[in-house]
Amino acid sequence: MDNKFGSFIDSKRRAPRSWALRSLVLLLGFGCAAFLLLGSYAHPCILPRTNQLSKTVLHTSISRTSSHWQAPKDTNVWNLVLVNPWNPLPEDHSISLKQVGSGQAVDQRCAQALQAMMDDCRAANLSPLICSSYRTQETQQSLYDAQVNDFLSQGYSRDEAESMAATIVALPGTSEHQLGLAVDIVDQNYQILESSQEDTPVQRWLMEHCWEYGFILRYPEEKSDLTGIIYEPWHYRYVGVEAAKVITQAGICLEEYVGATAKAVPDSLS
Ligand SMILES: [Zn+2]
Incomplete structure (x- = not known):
């Protein structure tokens, strides 16, 4: 026992001789261990918290990129509907689904483009797999609950667990998967x-090619403050070829694209 804890301090000077010194060593040892454990537990990973995401940040960033691309003439169209943590699914949203692959379905208006993208990707000798597409409210709720429970089991409070979960699995009612215009590939x-x-x-x-079919990588790296969702290099959203080209080439996200006003068009995009 003495040798075990003595090794924390100095392997050459082994057990402390007095009880007081031994107690102090034990106290310091446990204190250091607790500090290391709690320290690593409190910072297991870097995730944006939803309570740090604000519309103020959104507007600031939009004006910063305002001179590099052209805003759409009309954002009130089905393919540009914005669904994110601050903009829930429209209450009157209805959907006509079309099957794509086994067990997957999307809004029928983007099904053909998705099929073409998958076919061409396979023609390039690659193996894409759609692992998630349209989700019902119930499916989204169960995915969100599972993520919250995962964080709760790691020791986070319910508030923390819910905030962190929302950056990984959208809150039910705020997921693009419920729109039927998003797929995880x-x-x-x-x-x-x-x-x-x-x-x-x-x-x-x-x-490289998704925009040619009208899709964008929806949650790019370093756009989490604007999208409310962590970097997801597998989640693609249909916005139409015109919007996808601008968004991809200008390096912006959908929030910036639909939230903008007058923009100048660079030669490369005109
Ligand atoms: Zn997704």
């Missing part, structure tokens, strides 16, 4: 939803 050879998904051949192909 992974590489069949690497199906884990984490940032390294971006290095797979499938994602490299999709990131």
